[in-house]
Amino acid sequence: MVAFAGAPTAEALWDVLATVLDPEVPVLSVVDLGIVRNIRVDATGTEVTVTPTYSGCPAIQVIERDIQSALERAGAFAPRIRTVFAPAWTSDWINPAAREKLRAYGIAPPGPRAATADPLVQLLKRTPLADVPCPYCGAAHTELRSAFGPTACKSIRYCPSCLQPFEAFKSI
Amino acid sequence: MGYGSIPDEPEFGAGSDAPAQVTPLSDARGHRVASITSGIAANAHVEYLLRLADDRLILGQRLSEWCGHAPILEEDIALANIALDLIGESSLLLEHAAALEGAGRSNDALAFLRDETAFRNVQLVELPNGDFAVTIVRLFLYSALQLPLLEALERSIDATLAGIAAKARKECTYHLRHGADWVLKLGDGTAESRARAQAALDYLWPYAHELTWGDAVDDAMTSEGIAIDVRTLNAAWRANVERIVQAATLTMPADGWKATGGRIGRHTEHLGHLLAEMQVLPRSHPGATW
Incomplete structure (x- = not known):
């Protein structure tokens, strides 16, 4: 041809x-x-x-x-x-260089996808959700303010060390 | 854009996830959906997809009514996000239903040009939002059933449905967690929040039973390996609901009358009003795009 x-x-x-x-x-x-x-x-x-x-x-x-x-x-x-919908998109497909670009932009990159867990069991056992480091100051511990953010793929978190609210890419 | 053709051969690049090895819902391996899209089975298939889609479309429409009105900004964003997920899922399901129906209707036509009696959603999702407790308890009751249902539908021999279910299952996990978290907070909160959560549960419970109502459509889908019989999920769903309700210091309502009819097009007086608002633009301006 x-x-x-x-x-x-x-x-x-x-x-x-x-x-x-x-x-x-x-x-x-x-x-x-x-x-x-x-x-x-x-x-x-x-x-x-x-x-x-x-x-x-x-x-x-x-x-x-x-x-x-x-x-x-x-x-x-x-x-x-x-x-194509299968296999379903996962945040694990975001490549390492892209994760660094996200962090530099002020959005915490997604952590590794957690094993599928029953959300009701997690709630009842008060299983802590994975922590997300602050993309601004690097502090290891930050707080989840809302599981839902300005776009479907992000949540809203707050860093008690540098007092900065920030967006975090969800791990799905 | 065709969502229909999922490849038989792996064609994803190295490093991507291979589809997980799963046990199909049917033993009829290699049984293609195309071979059953005739007669009653095809009608049942479309009917089943409409039930899944309409629940999501109507609940998504209800949740979107909170946009700009939720108690706090984070909740406004959360409810709008959940609404967006549900409407997105319904759009994919309606597109699939429209393709199987083969009558030349689009997913938009199915969403915006069907009348009340052609909708197949449970009555639970069309009830007005009520207060925040009614909204959140409904989201919890609904999502608690969807999670196991979607897990099963991921194994459907209908590969398009399986793909949509796999994506929706991830989203549903967030919805269920959000709903259950609030039920715990409201129930185990102040006297006011507890009273409202209990009143919401008492009001919604008779309608919630319809989530696990099934008929010949479910029989046909189950025997074809397209779906799991939702009636078989009733006990596990109920046990999950009871666990959260008890942890929230609320009381499970006694079983009394049970709502039925939504799945065959019999609805409460509330659906017509919802559709009037949802459908007015495409009906007033047929074919409008932007």
């Missing part, structure tokens, strides 16, 4: 998508976040597989549009996006 001769390879497109930023966490790209799962270029076109973070994430439509236009600008051959 020559229909796509000269069109960018999957490898080149990974670099292109690494410049597409998440609209709600503009310090991370869709590749950093692990939303882009796969890029396949073959005779039928360019297929990018994405897995949304949260079911109700209002950013996903913007993200898909941004990916599509980035692919078109890069000259990708017949680009299309396929959304």
Whole structure:
């Protein structure tokens, strides 16, 4: 097939998508976040597989549009996006460099995903939730103020050492 | 955008999670959903998805009514977040139902252009929010059943449903924790909060029974390996509810009358008013986009 001769390879497109930023966490790209799962270029076109973070994430439509236009600008051959829900997105897919970018931006990166635990048992036994270090002063102990934050993927915490409220990426 | 085709072959890059090895709900391995989407089974399948979706859509709509009105800012954000999760899940489920139905309707059409009697949600979720105690006890009762249900649906032979359930299960864990945490705080709190939490539980309990109501649709879904029979979750759900209720120093209400009918389109007077508000924009401006 020559229909796509000269069109960018999957490898080149990974670099292109690494410049597409998440609209709600503009310090991370869709590749950093692990939303882009796969890029396949073959005779039928360019297929990018994405897995949304949260079911109700209002950013996903913007993200898909941004990916599509980035692919078109890069000259990708017949680009299309396929959304796949299984396996479900996990914060473990955020790569280490991206975690450092988050921290530097003032958002605590997610800790390792905890083993699946019954939330009712945790509550009744008063099992402490994992602590999150302060992204500003590095203090090990901070307080959860709200499990829900300004976007679906973040919670709100407070650092008693430097008196700074901050957002923390949820571990899911 | 097609959500339907989950690949048979692993195509995710190195380092990504492989799908966990799970026991399917049916022994009919290799049994594809496409082979059963005809006749009664297909109708039951769509019907089942509507039940899952409509619970979420209506509860999400109710919770979103708190936006700007919650007792404290953090709670305003929490309830709006939970509403967003539920509406997002309903959107995916309705999209799947619309595709299986094959009548050319979109998920938006199913959400905004169906009338009251075509909705399949339990009556519990359409009741007005009441005070904060009613809102939070309802969220707790509902989420306490959804968690085990979603865990089972992750093993559905309907791969699209399984994928949606896997994602929703993670979200539900947060919802359940939030609801149960507040039930404990309200019940084991002041005399006022305790009285309100008990009144909310007494009011909602007759409606909560409908969460584990089942019929021939559940029978069909269970025999196909698409779903677990929700009736089999009743004892475990009830035990979980009782654990939290007791720890909250509240009293389980006696079983009396039990609400039924929502699953077959019989609703309270409250659903019509909710739909009028939810549907007015797309009905007044058909096809409007932004």
